[in-house]
Amino acid sequence: MAAQVYARGSFFSDCLNVCAKGGLFDIGLHYIECWKQNESADPGWANSHDLNAIEQKFMENCAHNYFEKKDIKSMMKFVRAFHSMNLKRRFLLSLSLLDELLELEEESGNFMEVYELMFFYVLAKSLWSGGSKAWPFKQFTEKEDLLGRALTFAKVVSSSFYELASTEVERLSNKHDNIFEIMNQLKSSRIYRSIRGEILCLWKLLDSHFRLNSSKYVWQDSLFDVSVEGMIMKNQFSVETLFYS
Structure with missing residues (x-):
């Protein structure tokens, strides 16, 4: 077999091209996999042959081939062999294979990354599903289930991270x-220094202002005598509370 001959002669690119x-x-x-054993014995061996790049190109092409055939199981066998988690991601x-990526992250114990992926997936789908405008949030059937699953992974990371995730x-x-x-x-977002949580809250406050006719705003004689947070808590909106948002 030509591939075997090339492999024995260390013609790695030719070997994989034939395959x-x-x-x-x-x-x-x-x-x-056999070449990786040589890499373990001699870490500089792979670099001297530019082997990682050759292998990665082959594995990605194989994975794409199986993806096009809708054979995800075979595709994942090659993805798991990629040289780094970043390449897999x-x-x-x-x-757009989120479930497969979540599975890999979980297998690797990357629970924070699993939470982040699920959070941003829900956020993106809430904002832009169906080609709609980005605001207000859209609801979809599996939303609560996905958020619940995300929290289970956040809980594994640490109690403090779970508190932060819960507020988000x-x-x-x-x-x-x-x-x-x-x-x-x-307030919780600011305590836990959650920038995206704070942005979402301020976005909601802005939305509340824009949904109210400006004729119903409370007009103040002096800007310095106003407790902006107090007004908002009383459902009283004004130019001052708008700028607070």
């Missing part, structure tokens, strides 16, 4: 927020 052209993907992966995200998830939940709740959430 790719002949559809011998598993054989090519077998050679890669980039590949799977480029194909509350911003995205389907439940209706009144002004009092939004202000409490804003």
Whole structure:
């Protein structure tokens, strides 16, 4: 077999090219696994042959081939062999394969990354699902379930991270927020230094202002005698509370 001859002669690129052209993907992966054993014995060996780049290109091409055939199980066998987690993330995200990426992150014990991925997925779908405008938040059937799953991963990271995640998830939940709740959430976000939580709360406050006709704003004679937070807590909106938002 030509691939075997090339492999014995250390013609790595030629070996994998033959495997790719002949559809011998598993054989090519077998050679890669054998070469990795040499890498372990001699860390400089792979660099001297530019082997990592050659292997990665082959594995990505094989994974793409299986993806196009809708054979996700075979695709993931090659993705798992990628040389770094960042390469795996980039590949799977480029194909919008969130579930497969979450599975890999969980297997690797990257629970914070799992939470982050799920949070941003829900955020993006809440804002832009169906090509709609980015505000207000859109609701979708699995939203609460996804947020609940995200929190289970956040809890594994640490108690402090779980507290932070809980305040962020509350911003995205389907439940209706009144002004009092939004202000409490804003304070919590600032306590936990959650920039995105704070942005979401301020966005909600702005939305409350814009939904109210300006003729119903409370007009103050003096800007210095106004307790802006106090006005907001009383559902009283004004130019001052708008700028606070």
